[in-house]
Amino acid sequence: MTHGPGLVFRLFARTARVQRKRMGMTVMAIAWGTISIILLLSFGEGMKRSMNEGRRGLGTGIMVVWAGETSRAYAGFPAGRRIWTRPDDLDLIRGSIPEIAQMSGEMIRWGTQLTVGRKTLNKKVIGVQPEYGDMRAHFPEPGGRFIDRFDEELKRRVLFLGFTVKRELFGDEEAVGKTVLLNGAPFTVIGVMKEKRQMGMYGGPDENHAAMPFSTFLAIFGDPYNDDIVIRPRTPEQTELVERRVREVLASKYRFDAEDQRALNIWDVGESARQMNAMMLGIQIFLGIIGGLTLLIGGMGVANIMYAVVRQRTRTIGVQMALGARRVWVMGPIVLEAVVLTALGGAIGAPVGYGIVRAVAFVVSRSDSEALAFMGEPTFSLPIALATVLLLGMVGLLAGFFPSRKAATVQPAVALRFE
Numbered sequence: 001m002t003h004g005p006g007l008v009f010r011l012f013a014r015t016a017r018v019q020r021k022r023m024g025m026t027v028m029a030i031a032w033g034t035i036s037i038i039l040l041l042s043f044g045e046g047m048k049r050s051m052n053e054g055r056r057g058l059g060t061g062i063m064v065v066w067a068g069e070t071s072r073a074y075a076g077f078p079a080g081r082r083i084w085t086r087p088d089d090l091d092l093i094r095g096s097i098p099e100i101a102q103m104s105g106e107m108i109r110w111g112t113q114l115t116v117g118r119k120t121l122n123k124k125v126i127g128v129q130p131e132y133g134d135m136r137a138h139f140p141e142p143g144g145r146f147i148d149r150f151d152e153e154l155k156r157r158v159l160f161l162g163f164t165v166k167r168e169l170f171g172d173e174e175a176v177g178k179t180v181l182l183n184g185a186p187f188t189v190i191g192v193m194k195e196k197r198q199m200g201m202y203g204g205p206d207e208n209h210a211a212m213p214f215s216t217f218l219a220i221f222g223d224p225y226n227d228d229i230v231i232r233p234r235t236p237e238q239t240e241l242v243e244r245r246v247r248e249v250l251a252s253k254y255r256f257d258a259e260d261q262r263a264l265n266i267w268d269v270g271e272s273a274r275q276m277n278a279m280m281l282g283i284q285i286f287l288g289i290i291g292g293l294t295l296l297i298g299g300m301g302v303a304n305i306m307y308a309v310v311r312q313r314t315r316t317i318g319v320q321m322a323l324g325a326r327r328v329w330v331m332g333p334i335v336l337e338a339v340v341l342t343a344l345g346g347a348i349g350a351p352v353g354y355g356i357v358r359a360v361a362f363v364v365s366r367s368d369s370e371a372l373a374f375m376g377e378p379t380f381s382l383p384i385a386l387a388t389v390l391l392l393g394m395v396g397l398l399a400g401f402f403p404s405r406k407a408a409t410v411q412p413a414v415a416l417r418f419e
Helices: 005-018 020-056 089-096 131-135 149-154 163-170 214-221 236-254 269-312 314-322 327-365 370-375 382-408 412-417
Strands: 063-067 100-116 119-128 158-161 179-182 185-192 209-213 228-233 264-268
Touching (some): 020 269, 020 370, 020 382, 089 228, 100 131, 119 163, 131 228, 179 209, 236 264, 269 327
Parallel strands (some): 119 209
Antiparallel strands (some): 063 228, 179 185
């Protein structure tokens, strides 16, 4: 008896004719499982990318420092003492901690009047230093720029507008070079923020405020204290060191315990990002497990088909074994049939799933819905394709292996008596 691919496919075709209905349902179950895996993992990937994009809208690798209130008595001072940081603390911190790559103080004034023509808005205005733009993803649209060191040194009256502020003041008109009255004083618009998605925030979204040089803010409003300080360490690995040194430097100046966590509130944005990535990985694994279980149901259908095949071929297998057939000759065709069934289901399900992903991504990209924007465009990526292929292969092999192993253990004498 010849045990080549031709024989395997002839046996497969004969089985397909006999088990046509059951085999068709099984192939559809595999296809459905494949579609489920592709959709679930693609939606998970899209959400992960959407959340990463939103996270980058706040800034990457930065920490934000707010002065707090002491919770411990220290050096003769009681607990509950309010701590403030001042503008000159910025130079002190810069000079004391070489591991800091970028830093900016931030002062905030709420309800500032911005007027263009007859339009007047009450908006949040911040005073920041040039490094703030890169750290906090305040990237300008073409034709504009962020605050630079000359603006800071010369205390220029210039404004960088959030894109919502720009739309509300100027509509579709060009804003760069135009004049905005800030509490009645003329300021020149030097740039407009590129539109961005922002998930993490403090004090509201960046799109809804205007920024001016830190020195100009001090000259106009005369605020004595920083509202916060934004810092970017040279490397993410130095974040913990920089946080500890900031506490030590300010604790030495303002006489509080450097171990007092409530004296300074420090938000490590990088740590938040790592926690979010871990959470998204967990969600993706969960979605993958759901899809895998769905595919497993199809695999059980394939296994049932193959058990039925083994039962029908019991006498044939007995003859083969009696003639000295090797186990691989008995198991090989059965495993191959299971893999073919699985591959057929995958070949149907994969393009259908990919098509659905592309269609939904097209709809999301043209939708103004914030909910859909948060979900992100489903993304079919190489890891998803590899995960699907890997799962399909495992299901096919397992669905064929166990029935074939049973067939290979059939005693020839018993098989020949089987009706």
